[in-house]
Amino acid sequence: MSNPLVEARQxxxxxxxxxxxxxxxxxxxxxxxxxxxxxxxxxKSTFLRCINHLEKIDGGTLTVGGDFIGYRQQGxxxxxxxxxxxxxxxxxxxxxxxxxxxxxxxxALENVIEAPIVVKGEKRQEAMEHARxxxxxxxxxxxxxxxxxxxxxGQQQRVAIARALAMRPELMLFDEPTSALDPELxxxxxxxxxxxxxxxxxxxxxxxxxxFAREVGKTIAFMxxxxxxxxxxxxxxxxxxxHPRTRAFLSKVLKA
Amino acid sequence: MTDTDxxxxxxxxxxxxxxxxxxxxxxxxxxHPGRWVVIAVIAVIAAVVLRSVIINPNFQxxxxxxxxxxxxxxxxxxxxxxxxxxxxxxxxVLGVIVAVMRIxxxxxxxxxxxxxxxxxxxxxxLVQLIFWYNLAALYPNYAIGIPFLAPHLLHGSxxxxxxxxxxxxxxxxxxxAAYMAEIVRAGIMSVDGGQAEAARALGMKRITAxxxxxxxxxxxxxxxxxxNETIGMLKTTSIVSVIALSDLLYSAQTIxxxxxxxxxxxxxxxxxxxxxxxxxxxxxxxxxxxxxRGHIRRSR
Numbered sequence: 116m117s118n119p120l121v122e123a124r125q126x127x128x129x130x131x132x133x134x135x136x137x138x139x140x141x142x143x144x145x146x147x148x149x150x151x152x153x154x155x156x157x158x159k160s161t162f163l164r165c166i167n168h169l170e171k172i173d174g175g176t177l178t179v180g181g182d183f184i185g186y187r188q189q190g191x192x193x194x195x196x197x198x199x200x201x202x203x204x205x206x207x208x209x210x211x212x213x214x215x216x217x218x219x220x221x222x223a224l225e226n227v228i229e230a231p232i233v234v235k236g237e238k239r240q241e242a243m244e245h246a247r248x249x250x251x252x253x254x255x256x257x258x259x260x261x262x263x264x265x266x267x268x269g270q271q272q273r274v275a276i277a278r279a280l281a282m283r284p285e286l287m288l289f290d291e292p293t294s295a296l297d298p299e300l301x302x303x304x305x306x307x308x309x310x311x312x313x314x315x316x317x318x319x320x321x322x323x324x325x326x327f328a329r330e331v332g333k334t335i336a337f338m339x340x341x342x343x344x345x346x347x348x349x350x351x352x353x354x355x356x357x358h359p360r361t362r363a364f365l366s367k368v369l370k371a
Numbered sequence: 372m373t374d375t376d377x378x379x380x381x382x383x384x385x386x387x388x389x390x391x392x393x394x395x396x397x398x399x400x401x402x403h404p405g406r407w408v409v410i411a412v413i414a415v416i417a418a419v420v421l422r423s424v425i426i427n428p429n430f431q432x433x434x435x436x437x438x439x440x441x442x443x444x445x446x447x448x449x450x451x452x453x454x455x456x457x458x459x460x461x462x463x464v465l466g467v468i469v470a471v472m473r474i475x476x477x478x479x480x481x482x483x484x485x486x487x488x489x490x491x492x493x494x495x496x497l498v499q500l501i502f503w504y505n506l507a508a509l510y511p512n513y514a515i516g517i518p519f520l521a522p523h524l525l526h527g528s529x530x531x532x533x534x535x536x537x538x539x540x541x542x543x544x545x546x547x548a549a550y551m552a553e554i555v556r557a558g559i560m561s562v563d564g565g566q567a568e569a570a571r572a573l574g575m576k577r578i579t580a581x582x583x584x585x586x587x588x589x590x591x592x593x594x595x596x597x598x599n600e601t602i603g604m605l606k607t608t609s610i611v612s613v614i615a616l617s618d619l620l621y622s623a624q625t626i627x628x629x630x631x632x633x634x635x636x637x638x639x640x641x642x643x644x645x646x647x648x649x650x651x652x653x654x655x656x657x658x659x660x661x662x663x664r665g666h667i668r669r670s671r
Contacts, residue, residue, distance in 0.1 A: 167572060199576045206574035216565035220588050220665045230573035233583055262665035275569075282573060 120145045120180055120286060120317050121166060127174030128161055128341075135161050137341035138175065143286075143319055143334075148312045150328035150349075151321045153338035154364060159321045160213075162338070163288050166319065167208040168201050179208060179286060206234060209279030213291040215271040217263040223250060223274045224259040227281045235282070242281070249277040253307050269300030273307055280311075287311065289320040325368055329353055337361045434635035438626065439642065447622030448643050454539055454608045454618065459601050461544030466551025471581065473556055484552070491549035497610055500542035504614045506533050539611045547604060554596045558589030590662040598655035602648050619643055 119142040128136035136158045143149045151159040164170040165177060168184040177184070184204050186193035196204075218226050227246035231237040237245075250259055253273035263271050272292055279287060289308065293301040305327050312318060312331050322328055328335055329349045336346035337358070345358045353369075356362045424430060438444055472484035491499070507529040516524035562585050570580035612621035620640050627636040 169568060169572060202571065202574050202576050204574075205572060208572075210569075210572040212565060212569065212572075214565055216563075216569035218566060218569070218584055218588075220662075222665075229583065230575065233579055234574045264665055278573070 118145075118181065119143060120147075121178070121319065122181075123162070123166075123175065123177045125175035126162065126165060126172050126177050128158070128165060128170060129173045135341055136165070136172070139338070139341070139343055141336060141343055141346075143317060146315045146317055147333045148316075148318045148320065148331050149334045149336060150332035151319065151336050151338055152323070152325070152328055152364075153344075157338040158341040159338050160290050163290050163319060163321050166286075166288060167205050167210055169210075184208075202234075206282055207285045209282060209284035209287040211272070211275050211279055211287065211289045211292050213294050215263070215268070215275045215295070217271050217275055217278070219263050222260050222262055223255060223266070223277075226263070226274055227278045230278070231281050246277070246281055249280050250274070252280075252310075253277050254303070267300060268296045269303045272296065272304045276304075276307055276311075285317065287316055287318045289318065289322070291321050291323065293322070293324055323368070325353075325365075337364065339364070429634060430638065431632060431635040434632050435638050435642070438623075438636060438639045441626075443617075443622050443626065444619070444639060444643070447617050447619040448647075450617060451605065451608050451619040452647070454543065454611065454616075455601065455605045457540050458543035458547055458608070459604055461540065462547025462551045462600070462604075463597065465544070465548035467555050467586075469548060469552035470555035470559060473552060474559065488549050488552060491546050492553075496542060496546040496607065497613065499546055500538060500610060500614060503533060503541045504535065504538040506538075535611070535614045535616045538614055539608075539616055543604065543608065543611075547600065550600060551597070554600070555589070555593055558591075558593035559585055561592045562588045587662070591659075591666065594655065594659050594662055598651065598658075601655075602651055605647060605651070606644060 121141070121143040123139050123141040126136050126139040126141075127134065139158070139162050141149075141162070151163065153159050161170060165172050166179065166184070171185060182204070183193060185201055186195055187200075188194075217223075218229065221229060224243070224246055227249060228237075228239070228242040231242040231245065232239060247256070247259065250256060253276055255270060255273055255277070258266060258270060258274075261270075263274070266274065276287075276292075292308070293304050296304065301324070305324065308318070308320070308327070309331055320328070320332070332349050334346055335349050335352045336343045337352065337356075337360075338344065339360050345352065345356065345361045352361070353365065356365055425432075469484045469487055472480045473488070475481045475484075510529050512526065513529050513532060514523045514526035516522040516526075559581075566584055566588065567580055570584045571577075575583070608618050609620040611618055612624065617625070623636040623640040627633045630636075
């Protein structure tokens, strides 16, 4: 337990009067795959979105690589950053969405080269080469010129993963990456993620795929009602859950 | 696990090993006798109208032919065209700015945009036009400079500055900007929120995301009503005759007030308006095609 890449302490998030996150404690080590499981509405996705500051937290601390994403630390003061300053910090955190969110007016290749060129200022030629190799890695060499509407859900999600990887992130966030897919397409996306995990990418995966969580996850955190109820290795959590709520949840999802 | 009955369903209706021979049926297309009646009625009406247009001497087609390419008409047409172009350019550029201001998080900026809309959409364009033309009555002189230090770097009479042309451009352009701002805003809102979110997650600044991701997709929704606005503007420019600018219609009016050939000269103007409108419609469909990228399935 040297220095964690992501460290959350007592993270609180409110929407109006509703407290969605009620003190989340969570750490992820470099190179680790952490899976967040739990019933819908438990705050898993909200917490994930707080990590790259798509949502602003209302309490607690949340650091990535020892760095506050939304703030600049000066002594004991945290200065809130402007949106554009936060944008720069997001470069190193890749994110994959449930609904893919590929840029609809751009081809697969254009989707992948967009951010490296306009955000990092990479040369077009370099970006194209990198993008082609990434698309090959996710098995889509033959579809580089297709628009998102011409791709299946599984293909779109693989392009989305390639797009996030193009920024050479230190951390990848996956927000229910297979929930919007037809059942027969889930496998191809999970294969790509498995491959990434094998290469040592630090990943936080919000998922309903218990099989994947069990196989690829190094740690599993079970969230319910805005807190991490229990976490541990997959073997431990899936075979001997300690908390009654974890047990209730697992018995429901594993039976199905 | 729930669809355990699928395999048995398959065995119940086995797939034919050999494709069945094509059945010997002939498909007879549905008949639409009503269509022929409608065609006949429309053909008769068209023939009657066309005949009267050709035969009725009051149309004075020879006069139309005489004036259609007359210098004064062509000069008027030119004024109409460039006035439309500049007013729309001003309208679109300012409209995008006001739309982006309107959705800003900063309440001051958003209120300023809303005030702009309220004012320029809420008063008749004719009034705005006359108002700009008579600006000198309100502010006879102008001076541009650095307050307190050099207040009169540039100064002169407002009457010299506000010619009929500048008044027309300001009046039509600012009014158009208010309408365009709402069109652009509707376009921006029609783009799925996930697009902006993905752009932010990739580290794009807001302005970059707007320019590279949101606006290009909003264009699909912005172009058709903008085409409408342009065609509307082409005809709205005719109100500049009130500040003595000779556009297409005013030129026609100048001639018929002298010759009393009212109908044929109005026909001349209409023919030109229709011609330009047709041209604009073609341009519009080209632009629409350009911005539908990713939304039309291409044949492989």
